Amino acid sequence: MSIIIYLIPVALGLGLVGLGAFLWSVNSGQYEDMDGAAVRILTSDDEPL
Amino acid sequence: MTSADLTLDKGCPSGLAPASRAASGNLSAFMKRKGDLNTLTLSISGAKCGGCLSKIENALNALPGMVIARLNLSSGKLEAQWRGELSPETVSTTISNLGYGVSGYSEDAAASKTKSEERSLLIALGVAGFAAANIMLLSVSIWAGHGEMGETTRRTMHLLSGLIALPVLVFSGQHFFKSAFGALRNGHANMDVPISLALILAFSVSVFETLNGGEHAYFDAVVMLLFFLLIGRFLDARLRRQAYAAAHDLAALRGRSVNRINADGQTEAVRADDIKEGDHILLAAGERAVIDVKVLSGMSTIDESLVTGESLPRTINAGQKLYAGTVNIDQPIQGIALGAASDSLLSDISDMLEAGEQKRSAYRKIADKAVSLYVPFVHTTAALTFIAWLYLGANVREATMVAVTTLIITCPCALALAAPVAQVVASGRLFKKGVFLRSGDALERLAEIDHVVFDKTGTLTLGMPVLISEDMAELQIAAQLARASHHPLSRAIAAAAGPGPVAQSVTEHPGLGLESEIEGIVYRLGSAEWVESSGTPVTTGPALWFCRLGEAPVLFEFEDQVRSDASQTVRALSALGIESEILSGDRAGAVERAARTLSISAWTAGVSPAQKAERLEALTKAGKKPLMIGDGLNDAGALSLAHASLAPGGAIDVSQSASDAVFSGGLESILTILKVSKSAKRTMLQNFGLAAGYNLIAVPIAVCGLVTPLIAAIAMSASSLIVTLNALRIRG
Structure with a gap:
């Protein structure tokens, strides 16, 4: 059962990474223009990767 | 041939908004320079x-x-x-030339x-x-390991849960705590008081149990409650934000600049707010007036559709007045300011909007009524439970535990979600039908409607003249002249004639008409005076004369036609027991004709914006629940004062913001909106019923002390899921 000493921090760490990504996306204004983002993908030109 | 074909290159290509005819002013005041950027x-x-x-x-x-x-x-x-x-004017003109309205942005x-x-x-x-x-x-691991898990492991897990829950409770819970504290300080209770109490008590009891090695801790219930409640709160806030757009759009109209002619004869672009009464002003062709102006010199055609609802441009001469919101179509005019921007008609309407906004916030929603019943019920139950358990011989720790679980399990997850999910689902359904809902609680008001007030121009009618004279041999030649002009009647001729060539060197004489020479022959298109005609038009509608110079002129007649689906919609409304009425700023003849076509007996013509608003107030006083449907600036006040209001997609921004919903399809959308809002209201009531039913089952279990954290978690999620699933049943 001692494995949970590692597993719990790993689980929490993964959760924190997700939370961090979410906070970053909010703060970088990705939810500011929900309508625009939806149509931009249809109209913007393809660029080489 | 419809209006869309004519304006395809201008404005929204999907036809969701009309192309703007106004040119942008000088917006250099809104530019910031940082280095060379x-x-x-x-x-x-x-x-x-x-x-x-x-x-x-x-x-x-x-x-x-760029x-x-x-x-x-x-x-x-x-x-x-x-x-x-690059100058800021080039930027703004580029946009206004595409047919969009431009103004300085001020948040x-x-x-x-x-x-x-x-x-x-x-x-x-x-979080x-x-x-x-x-x-x-x-x-879940504690519940799954029930009976097998050692006490140390369980305690560690509870401790860990508590460590995660504490900062989250402080951070995410502050929205509820602040609001509850504010309400208590003002001596009344709102929904957030029982929420805060349940959260804090559940957390404290869990900490106490964890420290004393107890079997049950409710940390999961605390954060789950927070999570569900915040979903409801967030959906609510997002729908509510739209309501504030009204004030912003009006401010955007006023944020424009004005060309002032100084004493030395130089023109200078200044902000509209800096204009004082008596200032001399230059109104360029295509510019929209932002203050009321008396014309000093120049002669031009102006479009007042935004102000009065009158669909046809009229000629304006020295000495006449024009109101803020009017667009000057063809020639520059000089005028004298009749007061600052804050005294204009526009700001009168903005005051009306504010009054309407206040009235609407006083509307008591179903959710508010539910809360006022719920709060005393839950608190009394919890208190009685505590006393009863003590009386029956339990110790304080046990009695507190049972009372707190009662508070947790009755906590209004389902209640908080009942209205917002129904509103979100209904607005999503309406969106698919081309209806944009501007505020969530509008659905409740729309569902109660028993009287409909229509504006005429642009709402019941197409808002633009259509040529009704048929088989005109001269149509193709007239169209060559007409294609060069922005005048709505010219455009109607061009629309009727279809695509074709434009005459060379067309000269436009303001207030009179057009003149051009095609293959050596001079043609004129315009007023009776312009073609020196002595004949009179047969109808009262707008007309244009066309002639080959020296020959007898021919007459083109126009009519602002009633929309094809209007009479069907009015009939369907009366079948639902809803009366219809027309309230228009247009001339009596035009209004009467439209009313007769639609067999609406109640109509009023020539009403001012203030009279429209008064009529709506009178209807409300008489106990009616009027729905106002209008598109012009002159309707904005009435729209905001009505019990509920709708604007067609072609309406100006101010009216769109003043109304509860904007529909882009035909008038039949009104029926869809009423249907969906009725269905949404029914669903909301069902949801509150479900939430109450849930409490009816959960409360006895909690009062008997049979609730474990597992049961609490299942019951809370299940009730939230049930109201959400019920909301999904709303049909468009």
Whole structure:
């Protein structure tokens, strides 16, 4: 059962990474223009990767 | 041939908004310079779809030196950055030439406040979601290991849960605590008081149990409650933010600049707010007046459709007055300001909007009524439970535990979600049908409607003249002249004739008409005076004369036609027991004709914006629940004072913002809106019924002390899921 000493921090760490990504996306204004983002993908030109 | 074909190159390519005819003023006051980088922030009106977005951005990015131009489609805010010599006028003219309205962007305080509130709720929601998922991970292992798990392991897991829950409770819970504290300080209770109490008590009891090695801790219930409640709160805030747009759009109209003629004869672009009574002003062709003006010199045609609802442009001469919101179509005019921007008709209407806004916030929603029943019930139950358990011989710790579980399990997850989910689902259904709902609680008001007041021009009618004279041999030649003009009657001729050539060197004589020479023959198109005709038109509708110079003129007659689906809609409304009425600023003849076509007996013509608002107030006083449908600036006051209001997609922004919903389809959408809102209201009531039913089952279990954290978690999620699933049943 001692494995949970590692597993719990790993689980929490993964959760924190997700939370961090979410906070970053909010703060970088990705939810500011929900309508625009939806149509931009249809109209913007393809660029080489 | 419809209006869409004519205006395809101008304005929204999807036809969701009319093309703007107004030119942009001088907006250099809104430009910021940082190093060699210029930034201009503008507010764009009329951009509604992806086509608009790419049209505007591509045109701007093609300008020399442009670094980035990005339009926010949701808010209409455009930010353009460039280096070099490009002038702000070039930028704004590029956009106005595409057929969109341009003004300086100024964020008002209320809008930015609701925006930041929505953002902090979103962050709080994210944090609560993280905590709920992770604590549930620990809780599930406790429940699964029931009986096998050692006490030390269980305690460690409870401790860990508590460590995650504490910061989350403080951070995400502050929205509820602050509001509850504020309400208590003012001596009354709101929904947040029982929520806060349940959260804090559940957390404290769990900490106590954890420290004393108890079997049950409710950390998972605490964060799950937070998570569900924040979902409801966030959905509510997002729908509510739209309501603040009204004030912002009006401010955007006023944020324009005015060309003032100084004493030395030089013109200078100044902000509209800096204009004083008596200042001399130059109104360029295509410019929209932002203050009331008396014309000193010049003669031009003006479009007052926004102000009075009159669909035809009229000629204006020296000595006449024009109101803010009027567009000067063809020739520059000089005038004298009749007062500052804050005294204009526009700001009178803005005051009316504010009054309407206040009246609406006084509307008692179903959710408010539910809360006022719920709060005393829950608190009395919890208190009685506590006393009863003590009386029956339990110790304080046991009695507290049972009372707290009662509070937790009755906590209004389902109640908090009941209204918002129904509103979100209904507005999503309406969106698919081309209806944009501006506020969530509008659905409740729309469902109660028993009287409909229509504006005529642009709402019941097409809002533009259509040629009704048939088989005109001269039509093709007249169209060659007409294609060169912006006048609505000329455009109607061009529309009737279809695509074709434009005559060379057409001269436009304001107030009179057009003249051109085609293959050596001089043609004239315009008023009776212009073609020296002595005949009189047969109908009372608008007319144009056309002649080959020296020959007898022919007559073109027009009519503002009633929309094809209007009479069907009016009939369907009366079948539902809803009366219809027309309230128009247009001339009596035109209104009477439309009323007769639609067999509406109640109509009033020539009403001013203030009279429209008065009529709506009178109807409300008489106990009616009127629905106002209108598109012009003259309707805005009435729209905001009506019990509920709708605006067609072609309406000006102010009217769109003043109404509860904007529909882009035909008038039949009104029936869809009424149907969906009735269905939404029914669903909301069902949801409150379900929430009450849930409590009816859960409370006895809790009062008997049979609730474990597992049961609490299942009951709370199940009730939230049930109201959400019930809301999904709403049909469009």
